[in-house]
Amino acid sequence: MNTPDAPVITHSGGCHCRRVRFEVDAPAEIEALDCNCSICRMSGFLHLIVPATRFRLLSGEGDLVEYTFNTGAAKHRFCRHCGIKSFYVPRSHPDGIDVNVRCLDAGTVTRVTVTPFDDNQREAQTAAIAHLTDI
Secondary structure (H helix, E strand, C coil): CCCCCCCCEEEEEECCCCCCEEEEEECCEEEEEEECCHHHHHHCCCEEEEEHHHEEEEECHHHEEEECCCCCCCEEEEECCCCCCCEEECCCCCCEEEEEHHHECCCCCCEEEEEEECHHHHHHHHHHCHHHCCC
């Protein structure tokens, strides 16, 4: 479970072309969110939100481009070469990082439990899944 007291390990991940590489400290058993907003639904992003202190960009800073829309609060960062968004700064947690579970390398994740997130009910859903983030 993604709770403050769950033991964490270091996962590695990145984009498809491997120019963007990162590490994230998170539990081996991940509880991910599957949001139905337009960008998440269209891109298939599975959310793992962590405090920024538990995320380290190892390479590819110069290979990232940023996309914002609507309120501009979320900072969607894509690899300019392969187009993959392996992480971003979410609107809901601007002091955190939202990692795409599908961009984690094989070998360290022992289980992924997916919880649907209905963006049409953003406030109620955010309160209901508060245990999944420790920001």
